[in-house]
Amino acid sequence: MKPMHNVFPFTAIVGQETMKLGLLLNLINPRLGGVLIRGEKGTAKSTAVRALADLMPGLNVVNLPVSATEDRVVGTLDIEHAIRQGEKRFEPGLLAAAHGHILYVDEINLLDDAIVDALLDAAAMGVNTVEREGVSHSHPAQFILIGTMNPEEGELRPQLLDRFALSVEVSGEKDVPSRMEVIRRRLAFESDPEPFRQRYGQDQMLLQERIVQAKELLRQIEPTEEMLEWTANIGIRLEVDGHRADITLMKTAMALAAYQGRTRVLPEDMTEAAMLVLPHRMRKRPFEDQIGGVEELRQQLGNLLTEGAHVT
């Protein structure tokens, strides 16, 4: 089990607002479909993941190392035992351990494709099925999938990118005061974790309450015809492939509304959601463009929504 006193508080992380939002939305709706965090080394990615689990009692992080074999991930069926004894014997893997928790895959872009496929399937279905020579075993595997990667070390296949609900870009702080604050907080935490954690105790409690309340509000949100039309039009106008993006966009906007304490989804929720859902799915990905790509997307979405987003 995690040593609580060792965890850097979520609310003490300096900046990185988009990453934090992407993580929190998955806490509000654990069936959202996970988040892919892309960016350079040392930008609080793993710190944020551990801190996320620390926010909610009983939530743990299960690490999936790049070196893990497929058997270790999905579990193993003992076929010889099944033949000899006529009964199934299943050795659970990491997907079973992650049920009800967070599955954290650092450097997901370096993971074997077959394993990535298996874990994205399980994440989507909420069930892990292992088949060997006509014998199969299934068990629940509902987890929040969080993948991190440094794009300089290789990309994920587009088919796999599309299976992550959200994607966020992280980079180091560029201004001196923020960088100073990162150092200050880290040193204070390392020199004496407990008082540091206490200093953020109130903020942590407020955030935890906000998440609990958002979960409750989310249950009350129904997608209206207008919201469905916005979403469908965004999908068409921005030329995303298939329907997965539309569905995720709707779910994300609903989680965002709940996080803002509302049961009504507003156009700004759609824009905000689109910034997390679409960049990694568009045929021409904004983050591959020069400066302005993501901002252009934001502007395009703003125009779409104010126009009423009608496609002629």
Ligand SMILES: Nc1ncnc2c1ncn2[C@@H]1O[C@H](COP(=O)(O)OP(=O)(O)OP(=O)(O)O)[C@@H](O)[C@H]1O
């Ligand atoms: N925005 C931030 N706020 C607070 N601490 C930060 C921030 N960014 C980095 N740090 C600190 O920098 C160190 C590195 O962060 P971390 O280990 O989370 O990086 P990472 O993004 O997971 O990198 P890697 O890909 O190398 O594992 C940690 O000590 C962390 O506390």
